[in-house]
Amino acid sequence: MMPFMPFIEFLQFFFFGFTFGNQREKVSPKSIHKLFLFITNIFILFRSSFSASTNSFLRKLF
Secondary structure (H helix, E strand, O other), X not given: OHHHHHHHHHHHHHHHHHHHHOOXXXXXXXXXXXXXXXXXXXXXXXXXXXXXXXXXXXXXXX
16 A cells, blocks of 8 residues: 555645636536546556555445
């Protein structure tokens, strides 16, 4: 789980930049859906580089 932490920190940074950078427009469900699709695309891209335990953890997550 330790090599997974910088990735989570990057996701937190991206999410906060995404929400607080767009203060003028409200955070709509559509933008949250776009962010969720972006995150799942990243997971699909790098799934082969994840270990088997991380894969099972992600399967429980989604």
